[in-house]
Amino acid sequence: MTAPQNDADVAELAGRLFTMARTGDTEALAGYLDAGVPVDLNNEAGDTLVMLAAYHGHAATVELLVSRGADVDRPNDKGQTPLAGAVFKGEDDVVKALVEGGADPLGGHPSAVDAARMFGREDYLGLLGQ
Template identity: 75%
Template sequence: MTGPSADVAELAGRMFDLARRGDTDTLAAYVDAGMPVDLTNGSGDTLLMLAAYHGHAPTVRALTARGAHVDRLNDRGQAPLAGAVFKGEDDVVAALLEAGADPLGGHPTAVDTARVFGRDDLLALLAPPE
């Protein structure tokens, strides 16, 4: 594939790589220049999902500060918060909660994930008061 659509696909691929690597400054500059903050790959993963799953709290904070949808689910119904709990990325969990992420969003939810992995410390942050 050549031409404009190949260029766009290559640029999008680079954006997803930046999110996975946690290259906060470069990714933020692209978003500030007009790259959609909720850019989504073929699996429904947003830049925020990739940054969260790979443990990059500063990148998560930069994206949420620029309006990234914190509860957007991927094609498997997974939320960034549950992914961060699954990976044990406590700093990312804190960043997502600060940005208003819903602990009961997606399947499994972040609360369910914390229960499965015995993360009582996170449950105290995630579980709604009864």
């Protein structure tokens, strides 16, 4: 890994990091976190690495980010949280990883509880303590 030299390099690196989160490239992302990339890095829409990994169903990547201190309750610019996104997408393993990581089921709008009720996911409501 070489350090970015200018704004274009920084933007290109950030884009690669967001792609790693979206595609579940956990090992590569871990290397960048080890090198000092902020675990709560966010894109122009306010989506953090954990939001992107959660929404795209990558439980192992979510677990990595949680273990590194990611803010599991940080909403994006639309007020959506990683847990609500995972409930919306029906990502069972991600929902469990976020709950185990301390995610607030009532955070964001709509909340994970709201999403579970909208989609009739009684199993999620039990997991979310409702």
